Amino acid sequence: MKAKAFDTRLFKRILQYTKPYQWRFNGVIIYAISLSVFAALRPYLLKRTVDDYIQTEDAQGLLFYISLMGIVLLLEVFSQFYFVYWANWLGQDIVKDIRIKLFKHILSFRMKYFDLVPVGQLVTRSVSDIESIARIFSQGLFMIISDLMKMVVVLIFMFYMNWKLTWIVIVAMPILVFITRIFQRKMQVAFEEVRTQIANMNTFVQERVTGMKIVQLFNREEIESQKFKNINEKHQNAWIKTILYNSIFFPIADIISSLTLGFIVLYGGIKILNGDNFTTFGDLFSYTMFIGMLFNPLRQIADKFNEMQLGMIAANRVFEIIDTQDQIQDTGTVEAPIFDGNIQFKEVRFSYIDNEEVIKGIDLTVKAGETIAIVGSTGAGKSTIINLLNRFYEIKSGTICIDNEDIENYTLSSLRKQIAIVLQDVFLFADTIYNNITLNNPEITREKVYAAAKEIGVHNFIMSLPDNYDFDVKERGVMLSSGQRQLIAFLRAYVSNPSILILDEATSSIDTYSEELIQRATETITKGRTSIVIAHRLATIVNADKIVVMDKGLIVEEGTHQELIIKESGYYKNLYDSQFSLAQ
Structure with missing residues (x-):
């Protein structure tokens, strides 16, 4: 079964493993919400500081708001620490449970299964693929939730501060979303190939290391070295595809973000110089931060989605083994005594x-x-x-x-x-x-x-x-x-x-x-x-x-x-x- 770009059924199955850790799962969500609020609050406080206290030369008010921004920053750091720590902790607990279940399931397989499936492939599934599942939570799901919440809160603040200026940003966002979607589809195919080549390489290396005596006895070093070179080149080419897509996407995303920021500063600055009440210096200062907080998460969501795709592909491969029913049917009910031996x-x-x-x-x-x-x-x-x-x-x-x-x-x-x-x-x-x-x-x-x-x-x-x-x-x-x-x-x-x-x-x-x-x-x-x-x-x-x-x-x-x-x-x-x- 080939993994989809986002397989809802598979994702729900992965989430089932969070149930024993529901309190920590909820805690990560709470910290993600707090992080988005505190992050968006800083630019807003900067706007108030510039418009209400710097331009009016109110030193006492300036000191108060600077202190308030420091407190908000400390709360943001606190939320960031627990968000990252708990998300990674949860991911490791989940892969621990899946790994135990997988290994116990493998132990129950009949010998015919091991006759047909390469050992290196099973090692890949039990080790590296399961570690990729942990990244769904540590680098994927919760990071995406945090980024989406941050974007929503940032947009609420931006509309509240200057809804006219905000529409300029909104116009640019669909272009970035469209490019991000294309990038995600390309990366899903590339990552599928990467996982296949990793499994092939692990299988090859495991077999040759185990059979090294035969390799050397029959002077197969050069031949096996060439085979490994070919496998390694396929592995390299699979990764180069992902590097190529990243090299194209991220510069384009940066250009769109920078052009949007430049247009807002240019347009807003002209309005201010012309004496128009369209915007303020505080708005421009805060928008330089808001645009980064809005576009960077949108750009990073693509990267985090890649991590989720890797995890989903890995989970799909791991669950294929867990779902394999190739055990000897242990339906007996009689406890074998000490046999006479007939x-x-x-x-x-x-x-x-x-x-x-x-x-x-x-x-x-x-x-x-x-x-x-x-x-x-x-x-x-x-x-x-x-x-x-x-x-x-x-x-x-x-x-x-x-x-x-x-x-x-x-x-x-x-x-x-x-x-x-x-x-x-x-x-x-x-x-x-x-x-x-x-x-x-x-x-x-x-x-x-x-x-x-x-x-x-x-x-x-x-x-x-x-x-x-x-x-x-x-x-x-x-x-x-x-x-x-x-x-x-x-x-x-x-x-x-x-x-x-x-x-x-x-x-x-x-x-x-x-x-x-x-x-x-x-x-x-x-x-x-x-x-x-x-x-x-x-x-x-x-x-x-x-x-x-x-x-x-x-x-x-x-x-x-x-x-x-x-x-x-x-x-x-x-x-x-x-x-x-x-x-x-």
Whole structure:
């Protein structure tokens, strides 16, 4: 949905977020009114000072009015301070609420959404776009209200002082309004392009920084640099358009303002010199201030409207995500207990892309406490099985049951609490080892972490690191080797005390020393609980209670290692023999 120059429906939706802060919203309006009155009062007091006290040489009256102008100026400054402070404060509170709502909503999306939407785009929406929404209130809406009020009050004072002279100003205003309207329309299109190019740039940079090892490994520096140069040029060109429109509009607005002021001074001065009572010196003095206070806000309203347009465009993009309903349907009412661990897949079908099935009607039974291994070639559907068990994706048809209860009947959080996964590509946050193990779960104490680490044999490894459990692993755990990251992942799974454990290629890329530790960890954490091991290295799963062989979304063989290895021309035997021959 493309943002309009001013989308009333969208604007009303944004205003809904001001309701918790209604008293501050009202306060900003009150200060805007006070500011406009005090600002317009100063030129009027100047007129009275010139006409009634300077020309009559009344020193006492002059001192009184100068003092009065000083008081009005202080009140204007006071109103200006609270107006700006409260407007910005309100804007920050609103974006805080929207950002929390947005991030919470993103956390509920199913994995398919993240497969399709670039991470850089989500970062742009969550950070820079939301900050632009704050500017609707700090630089847009309230500033426009203040400027409009100031213009109205100024016109009232001008008509009261000299309505004939004021009509000269009124004649010039439609020209400026017409030019301002054209400027606003051009800027809306330009700002839409700016936001698009910012999102594209953020996405590109995020992906290349994350994949920097690949860029350098394949000597892609020059190619990626050229791509970035092209994206940056598009971003620059989008901004240059806005600069061009500003460069045209503001000089024209200044010329109209200056010509109007010059004509009033010339016309009024001639009338005074001719002895006409058409105007006074006080009027001319005050009108030099009034015209600036009338035309400058009108000119600035265009600039403030630009800020609102940026905010509205950003809000439109943010609300598109908030309005996206791409969550796993958490309609279950049963709180998952500590599972026995009986798992059943019944005629389960699934596809990532419509009409391209990845899982083709499989039936699979896992008994409580049993360790099964799932093997097969790349793309056979092994990892998809665990994604479906955790309800990261919705199945197309069939049922998946745990302890004879359809997993869709369990609440999502309670289901996932009973299942722990150790992935091949371990993700660690830029935090301490302890926080990466507990994931800030207050129910997991340090004593529990220490005891678990000793049980699976990783305590000594952690204690050998600087700061031990408080060692900062940096972004994505770059301070640790792949084997060390795997050990942390095993401990993270173990301390959560799951009913069902899943190991997804967890021993595929580790050194010999880490493999020995992981082998011990695996034996410890799988003992007494249902475990599913997805393995590429078949030597690691020969002792599994059952081995399930998959090919092209189907289960083609089941049995123990001894049962499958004797099947001539069997899928498992061929896989095992090919790995054994490669090892030789």
